[in-house]
Structure formats: structure tokens, C-alpha cells
Amino acid sequence: MILNKTTEYAFTILGFMATREEEMYSAEYLHDQLKIPRRYLRRLLTDLTKHGFLKSSLGRNGGFVFAKELKEINFQMVLNALEGSDALTTCFLGFSCCVVDHPCVMHDTWVEARSKMIETLTNTSLADLREKYQRDIAKNIPTI
Amino acid sequence: MILNKTTEYAFTILGFMATREEEMYSAEYLHDQLKIPRRYLRRLLTDLTKHGFLKSSLGRNGGFVFAKELKEINFQMVLNALEGSDALTTCFLGFSCCVVDHPCVMHDTWVEARSKMIETLTNTSLADLREKYQRDIAKNIPTI
DNA sequence: TATAAATGCTATAAAAAGGTAGTAGTTTAT
DNA sequence: ATAAACTACTACCTTTTTATAGCATTTATA
Numbered sequence: 001m002i003l004n005k006t007t008e009y010a011f012t013i014l015g016f017m018a019t020r021e022e023e024m025y026s027a028e029y030l031h032d033q034l035k036i037p038r039r040y041l042r043r044l045l046t047d048l049t050k051h052g053f054l055k056s057s058l059g060r061n062g063g064f065v066f067a068k069e070l071k072e073i074n075f076q077m078v079l080n081a082l083e084g085s086d087a088l089t090t091c092f093l094g095f096s097c098c099v100v101d102h103p104c105v106m107h108d109t110w111v112e113a114r115s116k117m118i119e120t121l122t123n124t125s126l127a128d129l130r131e132k133y134q135r136d137i138a139k140n141i142p143t144i
Numbered sequence: 145m146i147l148n149k150t151t152e153y154a155f156t157i158l159g160f161m162a163t164r165e166e167e168m169y170s171a172e173y174l175h176d177q178l179k180i181p182r183r184y185l186r187r188l189l190t191d192l193t194k195h196g197f198l199k200s201s202l203g204r205n206g207g208f209v210f211a212k213e214l215k216e217i218n219f220q221m222v223l224n225a226l227e228g229s230d231a232l233t234t235c236f237l238g239f240s241c242c243v244v245d246h247p248c249v250m251h252d253t254w255v256e257a258r259s260k261m262i263e264t265l266t267n268t269s270l271a272d273l274r275e276k277y278q279r280d281i282a283k284n285i286p287t288i
Numbered sequence: 289t290a291t292a293a294a295t296g297c298t299a300t301a302a303a304a305a306g307g308t309a310g311t312a313g314t315t316t317a318t
Numbered sequence: 319a320t321a322a323a324c325t326a327c328t329a330c331c332t333t334t335t336t337a338t339a340g341c342a343t344t345t346a347t348a
Contacts, residue, residue, distance in 0.1 A: 002146060004305075012237050012239065026322085038307095043307095057315090060315085060316050061323070062323040064324090105159065105163060105276050109264060124250070129249050136249065143248070144237070148335075187297095200295060204347075205293075206293080
């Protein structure tokens with residue numbers, strides 16, 4: 001498994017919010033649109049707020065907006081916030097004693113493959129997602 | 145999370161067996177060497193046997209040996225056997241409706257990053273691991 | 289031939305992840 | 319005043335993953 005469900009949900013939510021035009025998104029609306037379980041979604045939104053990706057506003061007509069510029073949020077940051085920095089850095093062969101000075105036999109191969117992935121996650125911001133979405137729409141490409 | 149624990153254990157076991165010189169490995173010996181929980185390890189070994197990676201022999205002095213040439217076992221095969229082929233192919237943004245004809249906005253980016261990883265897993269066989277291990281030993285590089 | 293050291297099978301327990309429910313409270317637009 | 323939002327906390331349920339246990343079977347060997 002590459003990502004756990006919670007992280008995947010977070011990506012779904014942020015990706016959705018980044019590509020759509022609403023000013024503000026309520027938990028209820030996101031639930032309707034994305035079919036993520038209601039209560040779980042709410043907890044996750046609170047979590048994303050605490051991590052500084054979103055800002056919440058209380059009261060009627062309240063909801064969630066981005067707390068930063070879209071270009072300042074990338075997928076690596078989100079993954080890191082939700083799964084911790086270990087998520088992409090543990091030894092491939094599962095040896096806890098595998099470190100740079102005393103690597104396992106798969107170390108270099110794995111570091112290389114993994115760093116490609118980390119690079120992609122780091123280099124892709126929500127702003128990139130939004131741009132791509134708008135380009136696709138303009139070209140009439142069916143897009144989610 | 146990249147891999148679940150069971151898969152990681154499998155990689156540990158196969159990597160260990162591939163680089164060492166024993167003819168046969170008992171569960172008890174592997175437990176001693178690798179500190180994988182005894183009973184769980186045994187089930188996993190049986191599982192790897194059922195999947196055709198290992199052959200078991202019963203009775204006293206029994207144990208496990210490889211069922212194929214080392215070069216015929218790569219990490220992608222093992223991952224696939226233990227986690228299913230979905231493990232590396234689901235939509236990054238978590239949209240079940242994301243398919244080639246109707247991709248999500250991250251689709252291409254993710255497919256590219258992922259295929260690099262799949263390539264690495266596919267191109268690395270246990271024979272490669274063994275070779276690397278022996279080269280490292282010869283060069284006096286500390287290796288696990 | 290009895291025994292010890294192996295694996296095979298199946299059931300069950302424990303831990304982690306994912307998900308639901310309730311209650312009480314705060315904030316704010318209308 | 320009310321309704322529609324979010325916050326916080328607690329408890330509980332379900333599913334999946336990880337781990338343990340008991341008993342059966344196989345086989346070398348003393």
C-alpha cells in the first residue's frame with residue numbers, strides 16, 4: 001500500500017478544493033461531493049486546520065478555506081503532516097539497523113526510486129493541480 | 145506508508161535467504177536471525193511457499209529453500225503476491241472513478257512517479273541482491 | 289520405535305486503522 | 319431567537335492487520 005486511507009482522503013479534499021471555485025467549503029458540502037464519511041471527514045478537516053493547511057470560520061455560512069497560497073502547499077507536506085516523516089524513509093528490507101553508514105543491500109536502489117517519488121510529491125503543489133485542471137477544462141478533456 | 149509490515153517481513157526474509165549461504169532455513173533460525181515474531185513468521189513462510197517462492201520440507205531437518213532461481217524472483221512479484229496488484233495502481237487522489245479515459249488531475253504525474261517505482265521493483269531480482277551483497281563484501285563495505 | 293525437531297492448518301486474540309454516535313459548547317448570519 | 323456552521327471530548331463499533339496458540343503431520347535419528 002502506498003498511502004493509507006486518511007491521507008488519500010486528505011488529498012481528495014485538498015485537490016477538490018483547489019480545483020473548484022467556491023470561496024468556502026463546509027464539511028457537509030464536501031461530504032455530499034466526495035462521499036467521505038461525514039464524521040470522519042469533519043475530524044480530518046479539523047486536523048488539516050490544526051496543521052495549518054486550512055482556516056476554519058465559525059458560525060452560519062462558516063466552513064473551510066485555504067490558510068495559505070495554493071503554491072505553498074504540496075503533497076509531500078500533507079503526507080508528512082498526516083503520516084509523519086518516516087512514511088517515505090524506512091528501510092526497504094525492513095532492517096532498523098539500515099543507515100547510510102551501514103546500508104542494507106537494497107539501500108541505494110531504494111533510495112533512488114523513493115527520492116523520485118518524494119521529488120514528485122514535493123514538486124507538485126495544489127497550484128499546479130489547479131492550473132492543470134483549468135487547462136484540461138479549456139481543452140475539453142474530461143477531468144475529475 | 146509505502147509497504148505494510150507483512151510485505152516488509154517477506155522482503156527481509158527473502159533478502160536474507162538470498163544473500164546467505166545456507167542450504168535450508170528453518171523458521172526457528174530465521175526467527176533468531178531476523179527477530180520477526182515466531183508464529184507470524186511461520187505463517188508467512190507457509191504463505192510464501194504457497195505462492196511458489198519457497199519450497200518447504202517437512203520433518204526433522206526440514207525447512208525452506210527457494211523454489212526457483214534467484215533471478216526469477218523480483219520484488220514486484222512478491223509485493224503483488226502479498227498485497228495484490230492494486231497495491232501500486234490506485235488513484236492518487238482517491239477517486240474510484242479515475243481511469244485512463246477519465247483521469248483525475250494528478251493521474252499522469254502519479255502514473256509516471258509510480259511506474260518508476262514499479263520498474264525498480266520489477267528490475268531488481270534476488271539474484272541482483274545477492275550479487276550486490278557479494279561485491280560489497282569483497283570491497284569490505286559494511287553490509288547487512 | 290520413541291522422540292525431537294520440523295512444517296501445516298485453523299482458530300483466536302490483540303492492536304491499529306477506519307468509522308459512528310452523543311453531548312455540550314461557541315460563533316455568526318439572518 | 320434560531321439555524322447552520324465549527325470545536326472539543328468521550329465512548330464505542332467495525333474492519334484490517336499483526337500476532338499467538340493448539341493440535342496434527344512428517345521425518346531424521348538415537
